[in-house]
Amino acid sequence: MFEEAQYFAPIATQDDGSVVVELAASHPGFADPVYRARRNAIAGLAVNHRRGTPIPVAEYTEQEHEVWALVTRELAVKHRAYATAEYLAGAERLGLPRARIPQLQEVSELLEPLTGFRYLPAAGLVPLRDFYGVLADGYFHSTQYIRHHSVPFYTPEPDVVHEVIGHANALAHDRYAALYRLAGEAARRVEGEEALEFISKVFWFTLEFGVMREGGELRAYGAGILSSYGEIEEFRGMDIRPLDVAAMGTTHYDITKYQDVLFAADSLRHLEDVVGGFWATCDDDSIAKLVADAS
Numbered sequence: 001m002f003e004e005a006q007y008f009a010p011i012a013t014q015d016d017g018s019v020v021v022e023l024a025a026s027h028p029g030f031a032d033p034v035y036r037a038r039r040n041a042i043a044g045l046a047v048n049h050r051r052g053t054p055i056p057v058a059e060y061t062e063q064e065h066e067v068w069a070l071v072t073r074e075l076a077v078k079h080r081a082y083a084t085a086e087y088l089a090g091a092e093r094l095g096l097p098r099a100r101i102p103q104l105q106e107v108s109e110l111l112e113p114l115t116g117f118r119y120l121p122a123a124g125l126v127p128l129r130d131f132y133g134v135l136a137d138g139y140f141h142s143t144q145y146i147r148h149h150s151v152p153f154y155t156p157e158p159d160v161v162h163e164v165i166g167h168a169n170a171l172a173h174d175r176y177a178a179l180y181r182l183a184g185e186a187a188r189r190v191e192g193e194e195a196l197e198f199i200s201k202v203f204w205f206t207l208e209f210g211v212m213r214e215g216g217e218l219r220a221y222g223a224g225i226l227s228s229y230g231e232i233e234e235f236r237g238m239d240i241r242p243l244d245v246a247a248m249g250t251t252h253y254d255i256t257k258y259q260d261v262l263f264a265a266d267s268l269r270h271l272e273d274v275v276g277g278f279w280a281t282c283d284d285d286s287i288a289k290l291v292a293d294a295s
């Protein structure tokens, strides 16, 4: 089973049409009925959303806006030390609000004139074929809830901080946006589940957890690292391996802890050549050959 399925809280639709998010007992918001009601309401917005219509407004509390403001401020300091120049340029161009959580509709409207990408609300896990496939059309599925305010620097699941600070700032740069589109085109091209999973793992080790050399040091461009207050301080000490599509597509990872194996590109051009080139041309047969050669 593909591990990312455990990443998101399951969503259930009741007989009366209401939507329930099944938080694990270990989730920081598990025992907070007000937070859980809000999570259910926000998930309901996504379940009932139809593409092409405005993304409904999610209601957040003042405490939640304060979480956003705090995390935005602290991450911005770390980004100056650890993020790639292109990610920083994307963030500058996008100009996300710093004091309050932006609505996804607003993120979409900031992003579309820059690179054509638009946001779509997701209640939880989106099936891989849909999540990756629509990247080819310039759509990015995003959760809309925010982490529990009791632990502002921790979330067990991808929340709006991850989706927007991690992904939208990268999607605001033309060269990263082009890579996201190529991943989507690759996902559309392949028919088999094995090939789709391979493509998604290459995405994981690049656009989620990718690092690259810049000015003699290692910097991150992956959304998973750049949205994590703890992980961003640790990635330089991990097992850093050379960029290698066959290795990325077949390396196991554990989503429940910091990623201890990372793949470094020598430059953005190197990433575009190796990974962009792979996504631009791969098919079921070429991926099957990479898997066979790697084993």
Ligand SMILES: [Fe+2]
Pocket: 158, 162, 163, 166, 167, 208, 223, 224
């Ligand atoms: Fe992500």
